[in-house]
Amino acid sequence: MVPLEAIVSGMGYAVLALLLGLLVSAGFLLPGGEPKELRQTLLLAGAYLLVAFLVIAGFWLLLQGAKLRGGALPSGEILLRYIAMTQSGKVWVVREFYGAALAVIVFWFARSGASLKAIRFVFFLALPLVASRSFTSHAVAVKENTMVVVAADATHLIATGLWGGGLVSAVLDSLSRHKRIDSSFVLGGRDGATLL
Amino acid sequence: MYSKFLIALSSALLLFSLHLRGGLAWAHAYPAVSIPNNGATVKEPPREVRIQFTEGVEIVFSQITVKGTTGEVVSHGKLRQLADDTLAIDLKPLSPGNYTVEWQVLSVDTHVTEGLLRFTIGAVGK
Numbered sequence: 001m002v003p004l005e006a007i008v009s010g011m012g013y014a015v016l017a018l019l020l021g022l023l024v025s026a027g028f029l030l031p032g033g034e035p036k037e038l039r040q041t042l043l044l045a046g047a048y049l050l051v052a053f054l055v056i057a058g059f060w061l062l063l064q065g066a067k068l069r070g071g072a073l074p075s076g077e078i079l080l081r082y083i084a085m086t087q088s089g090k091v092w093v094v095r096e097f098y099g100a101a102l103a104v105i106v107f108w109f110a111r112s113g114a115s116l117k118a119i120r121f122v123f124f125l126a127l128p129l130v131a132s133r134s135f136t137s138h139a140v141a142v143k144e145n146t147m148v149v150v151a152a153d154a155t156h157l158i159a160t161g162l163w164g165g166g167l168v169s170a171v172l173d174s175l176s177r178h179k180r181i182d183s184s185f186v187l188g189g190r191d192g193a194t195l196l
Numbered sequence: 197m198y199s200k201f202l203i204a205l206s207s208a209l210l211l212f213s214l215h216l217r218g219g220l221a222w223a224h225a226y227p228a229v230s231i232p233n234n235g236a237t238v239k240e241p242p243r244e245v246r247i248q249f250t251e252g253v254e255i256v257f258s259q260i261t262v263k264g265t266t267g268e269v270v271s272h273g274k275l276r277q278l279a280d281d282t283l284a285i286d287l288k289p290l291s292p293g294n295y296t297v298e299w300q301v302l303s304v305d306t307h308v309t310e311g312l313l314r315f316t317i318g319a320v321g322k
Contacts, residue, residue, distance in 0.1 A: 064306060068257050068302065081257075086256060086257065086304075087252075087254065088254075088304065088305070088306045136305060136306055137305055138305050139305075140252075141225070141251035141303055141305040143251070143252075
């Protein structure tokens with residue numbers, strides 16, 4: 001059986017991968033002629049994904065605390081000690097604050113109609129969030145050339161996130177575009193019928 | 197233009213990282229070396245138990261307890277971290293007999309592991 005912690009951790013990564021995919025679609029892959037609303041929809045979806053990431057990370061912290069209590073519900077004191085006194089706990093705190101700040105920025109951009117440059121900037125801001133997982137992974141526990149291994153792991157996470165998230169995002173984009181094209185045909189048909 | 201650039205970049209990053217990750221060890225924190233050694237018989241009573249783990253450990257959520265044959269705790273004082281991956285605990289003056297070292301650690305990659313080590317104080321070969 002796959003441990004709950006692994007499932008939660010995998011969900012956190014999947015959400016971040018999809019975030020990368022949406023941002024890369026909005027900022028790089030959509031042709032220049034695409035309506036601005038589509039980019040904004042993608043940005044808004046990205047903001048919701050960031051909120052989901054923060055919630056999942058909170059649940060992960062509870063699981064981590066439960067592990068330290070031998071499976072029991074962790075006390076606030078245990079969680080505070082964990083985030084204040086362990087390396088992985090400190091990484092968790094930084095990642096939560098960074099993710100929350102990024103969510104606020106992405107929400108703001110989605111509401112205000114950000115420029116293409118701003119969307120691309122947000123994409124690059126999202127990369128450290130994905131890469132930071134390496135600081136709590138097996139990579140950081142490797143004794144020799146730790147930083148090289150962490151860098152390789154982070155690169156791998158970003159590359160697979162771009163690939164997987166980009167693929168899902170591209171499929172969703174094309175499905176959404178097909179729907180719009182279909183409805184244009186329907187409208188065109190109606191208009192044609194009216195003219196006749 | 198950008199899409200071609202991104203495809204090339206992500207492919208290169210993926211290949212690079214797969215190449216580098218070849219030597220990555222997929223293990224949790226377990227004792228690599230301990231003093232006294234697991235299963236060893238020593239002549240002189242040790243003044244401390246020292247364990248070096250296969251990964252870095254977090255002292256704040258780690259513990260080592262040494263017990264005698266009847267279950268009495270013979271370790272005392274605070275757990276000490278001698279290096280990222282090495283912990284030590286002081287012992288009371290020990291008499292000949294069998295001892296069990298119970299350890300539990302939180303590794304830097306967030307995994308909790310635990311186990312037992314054993315050593316004997318007495319004449320070697322007895």
